[in-house]
Amino acid sequence: MKKITVALTNKHYDVLIEKGLLNNAGKLISSVWAPRKVAIVSDDNVAPLYQQQLADQLTNNGFTVHCYQFPAGEASKSLSQLQTLAQQLVTDNFNRDDGVVALGGGVTGDLAGFLAATYMRGISLIQVPTSLLAQVDSSVGGKTAVDLGTTKNIVGSFYEPDLVLIDPTTLKTLTQRDLVEGYGEIVKVAAMTGGNFWQLIEKIESPTDILANAMSLSEGSIQFKADIVMADEKEGGQRQLLNFGHTIGHAVEALANGKLRHGEAVSIGTVAICQDFEEAGKTVAGVTAKIRTQLAAVGLPVSSPLLSSPQILDKIKHDKKNHNGHLNLVYIKKIGQPAILTVPENQISNTLKVPRQ
Structure with missing residues (x-):
């Protein structure tokens, strides 16, 4: 045990x-x-x-x-x-x-x-x-x-x-969709953790692999979250790292009106924000492709037409994690190195390429 x-x-x-x-x-x-x-x-x-x-x-x-x-x-x-x-x-x-x-x-x-x-x-x-x-x-x-x-x-x-x-x-x-939904959160955590946990993710090529490695996947994810929560129980600082993929993901989920599961939206949001920060030179080149590959390998969506919705920017700006007109955007500089960029609400569209054309 x-x-x-x-x-x-x-x-x-x-x-x-x-x-x-x-x-x-x-x-x-x-x-x-x-x-x-x-x-x-x-x-x-x-x-x-x-x-x-x-x-x-x-x-x-x-x-x-x-x-x-x-x-x-x-x-x-x-x-x-x-x-x-x-x-x-x-x-x-x-x-x-x-x-x-x-x-x-x-x-x-x-x-x-x-x-x-x-x-x-x-x-x-x-x-x-x-x-x-x-x-x-x-x-x-x-x-x-x-x-x-x-x-x-x-x-x-x-x-x-x-x-x-x-x-x-x-x-x-679980149905296959219900199983792989949770994997979106696991990849999010592994991308921030790096090391052995990310190496395990690179070996997951199907939903069957998720089941075979469920113990290790749960342990790695929970240990990361437990460490974060113990350092910052009420989300005043470091716990905000757990929002990686959620800023865009929550907006996509809301616009989907129940047609997307939470983990699916997080998968889309993780790829989208990595792509934006990689194009801006804040994330090492090639990271987005690595994450996209691992998510797609088990059948998770990695993009959505909803990213082009004119409503998505409004959803992002009114996220409950908006602090006094600023959003703390979580990204990764490289696998295993998460970071937070604070952006004024009126500059979000300059940082995130939403809505996408």
Whole structure:
């Protein structure tokens, strides 16, 4: 079993990674939580696969379990769905000594995490991510949120879990599109990390290779993110590096109106910003081609007609990471060397070639 410890000023928790870990989840959870009432929150895709298994594990270890489901998809990451789940907790008499287990992908982790963060001003939370995107990215770092319309993650909080349990065998039940979506975030991290992690990425040539190397891919991604979060929990400085590929990616995702997954948009955004900075001489020549090749190898999109939309610049300017009229653009000087360039909002179009002609 791989263990990565996230040690923050006021919180310590472990991320455990092991094939077949769900078969032992009840015992692992009981090592950090005393018996209590637990809400297992899943969407209606994941719940039929793993919810009862986890419920049985917890029941066998002395917990009282309630299973909640919500409709799968980004549309459920809303204040109305949050209210529905909170009302279920009220109906089942949950109190501050109880807990929420987020079992599922990124939407579940964000939604159930924000539920735990806000119910009675905060109850205990454990993340059990079942998608690659959630395992390598959203389950670690404490970001929880819901969307307002097409504005992603605009209402939320930083709320760290007590434990993160990652079982790579859950990836086998994903569709190929759902699997490779998470790989967009992995390549983003590896490009910033360089070294052995990037060398591993260069060996990934298909979705099958992702599954075969899932343990190592998760460990490398999570260790990088954990190090960043421990240095900058609330995104005041270094944590902004995790936004590499997201400035353009979020804009493309919003314009796609649900037709692009988050990881797919990040893939497009990563290539686009690398191309812009390479053309400006700030990124070493050839880096964009390397990243594009690795993303395309598993079937991720590396460009989009939406990059030519007249609306994309407005979406970028109104990104929630806009600070007092400035955007901090994350790029890489070369593989393994990330950097941040602060650009005034009125000069974004001079730095990013959007909309593209």
